[in-house]
Amino acid sequence: MLTRAPTDDARWAAVAARDREADGTFFYSVRTTGVYCRPSCAARLAKRQNVAFHATPAEAEAAGFRPCKRCRPTGAPLAERHAETVARACRAIEAAETPPSLDTLARGADLSPHHFHRVFRAVTGVTPKAYADAARARRVREGLAGAGTVTEAIYDAGFNSGGRFYAQSAQVLGMTPTRFRKGGERTTIRFAIGECSLGSVLVASTDKGVCAILLGEDPDALVRDLQDRFARAELIGGDAGFEALVARVVGLVEHPAQGLDLPLDVRGTAFQQRVWRALGGIKAGHTASYADIARAIGAPRSVRAVAQACAANTLAIAIPCHRVVRTDGALSGYAWGVERKRALLDREAAA
16 A cells, blocks of 8 residues: 555555555556656556656656546546446435436446446445345335334335335334334344343344344443444343353454454334444444445545544444544544543454
8 A cells, every 4th residue: 555655666556556556646657658657547558667757747748748638637536436426326316216227327427337336336336136125125114103104104115015124124123114113013022131241232133133232331222222323122131152152252252353244133214224334344443444444335425424433333343343543543533432432342352
């Protein structure tokens, strides 16, 4: 990774690696072709003796070189252009009454359907269809809170068939729409509390998977937090079999780098789920900034919203929001305390 290029050797290493993070820090020209490029250009690698380096496009052009038509060094970096393209597509999906087809979205981005699909997935972590499904699910959840009837909420969200929605309702809402509208009434959630080196840990699960992992000092406070999150659900203390699940989560706290190989019942808005998927891509022992995550999901200006999505995460460690830090590398807020965040990062680094 190159943030500065103090020597030509470092610049050449960035060119050879096609390091996108070096884009904008310098440009290189190729004597045999007469063009200049950004470091990440995908063109065939030139011979080192034919390459010169320049601080700006103007400097390269003053030396007699013309901009490469492939990487377009005078424009925005490719990653930024892709992020903007995908952001426009996301806005189109969210504004549409019915999900736009892949061909329609690709035409709007001036890309082939195959290329658009690949770019969209690389930026957001999900396919255009999965994003559209999540957007419709969010509209249903919001609509169920205010619409006159469940049927109105279903059709207002863009489903053109009530039967089709009901067939998917368990996946979309985690329960029937009527039960969701009543705040999870009659939904059964089993939970238990264990102890670990970071204090108390509450683990809760529906029949879909683990829906909450909460950390704290006071077990009673953790139970109240769970009750607030699932106000009308039926909370049942876990049996002996459930204790084994808690033990696995405690093991995750002690060794966070190992990951949690369990089904999760993840509930959130489309944006939150995009953020949480991006968090899952941060490897143990590494960190990313809120700005990094915002860029990764194609919303570079949504740094504050990314931070809010991290704060809304109810699955501590399983969705590793502890791996997100400030741009300067300093630890920022953590729902379960900055000291726990530091401890988890130290354990991952040691592993």
